[in-house]
Amino acid sequence: MIWEVFRQEKAGGYHAHCGNVHAPDREMARQFAAIQHGRRKPTNSLWVVPREEIGEIGADEVAFGGTTDKIYRWATAYNTTAGDASEVVESEDEQATAERRRGDDR
C-alpha cells in the first residue's frame, strides 16, 4: 500500500508533499515516513495519507483560473494614490508574484 507523505518543516508551517512510502498499515507508514523523510531535512511533523484517498484534478481537465481575462481580480490592476498601508502593499506584492508565476503579467 502506498502512503503519500507531507512534511511540515517548523511548527505553524504548511505540510507540503515530499514523497511517499510503501507500508502495510498507517502505523508502519508513520514509522517509514519518519525514517525516509524526516531524517535530514528539517522536520516538525509528517502526515501520511493513503494514496487512493487522494483526489486529483489536473490542468488537462480544467482551466485553472478560467479562460477569460480576469484582470479585475488583481490588486495590480488598480492604480490608486500612493501611501498604501503596508498590509495592502504586501498583498499586492504577493499577487504580483503569483501573476508572474502564472505567466499572466504579459
Added chain:
Amino acid sequence: MWRSSAKGESVPIYNDMDLDAIEERAGPRAFSPADELPREYREAATRMIEFHANSEIMGAYLERPFIRQAPSIDRKLAFSAKTQDEIGHAQLLYRAAETLGVKSREEMLDDLANGDGKFLNCFHYPLESWVEVPMISFFVDGAAMRRQATLRRTSWEPYAHAMDKVCFEEGFHVKHGEDILTELMTGSRKERRLTQAAFEEWWPRIIQFFGPTDDDSTHHDFAAAVGLKQQSNDELRDAFLDQYIPKARKHGLEIPDEPRIRERDDGTYAVEEDDLDWDEFFTIAKNEYEPGVGQIDERKRAREAVGWVRDALEDDAVAADGTAPQAAD
C-alpha cells in the same frame, strides 16, 4: 477523540492541558489540531474565529445588491469577484473554527441564522447607495486588513493559515474600493457631495470597527495572553487612523468634527472615545439593532431558499459512494 454534536455530527474533543503551559508556549502559529488544548483556549478561539466568519458572510450579503447596481461592467465583474471571495473567506474560517471541537460548522451557521451569532458592527447598518460602497470596500476592508495582517501571527495555526490566503486576496478588495472612491471623488459635484455625506455617516462606525477601548474589552486579556490576538483594539485603531486619515484627505474627504481626533506630537492620531455612540455599539453587539436584525433575517431567508442546493449536493455525495459525508472531513 470525537464527540457527537447536537446535530449528530462528529467533532473532535481534546483533553485539557494546563493553561499556564499554553501561555508559556503561545507564540505565532504555536498550536495545531495535534495539540491538546484547554477548554478556555478553544472557546476563546472559537468565539473569535466564528465572529470573523460570520462577519465575512454578513458583509457579503450587505454588498451583494451592488453587483446588480454597479455602474459599469468592470465594476460589476470586480464586485462579484470580491463578494465571492468574502463567502470563500467565511468557508475557510468556519473550517479553522470547527477544528477546535467546540462548535460544528452547522451549529455556527444555525446560530447566525437564528440571531445568536455575533458579527461586525459595520454590517448591522443598511447599505443603500453606490456612494456608500467605498465606505465598506475601502475603509472597512482596509480596517479588516490591518487586523487580519496581525492575525497571520495568531497562535491557532489553522486560523493563521486562513489569514495567509485571506490577506493575499484582500489587497484587491481594498484597492478596488479605493478606485471606486477615486472615481466618485473626481466625479461630479453631486457625487462628491454625496460621497462626503456617506463618509460622515460611516466614519464613526468605521472607527468602532476595532471594538471598545482596551479597558472595556471583555475578552482581550485572555486572548492576548494565549497569543490568539496579536494587537489590542487601541493599537489597531490607532494604526488604522494613522494610515487612513491621510488617505481620506488625499481623496478630498473632510474628516468630521465628531468624534474629535487628536493629532499627537509625532503626527499619529487618537480618537476621543467618548464622542462615539457606545450605547448603539453595544445594542448592535447584542444583535438588537433594528436594521441589523432585518439583515440577519434576510440572510436567513436566503439560506433557506437555497437549501435545496445543499440537499442535492448531499444526496449526490451519498449516492456516489454510499456513505454520508462527515462534518469534519
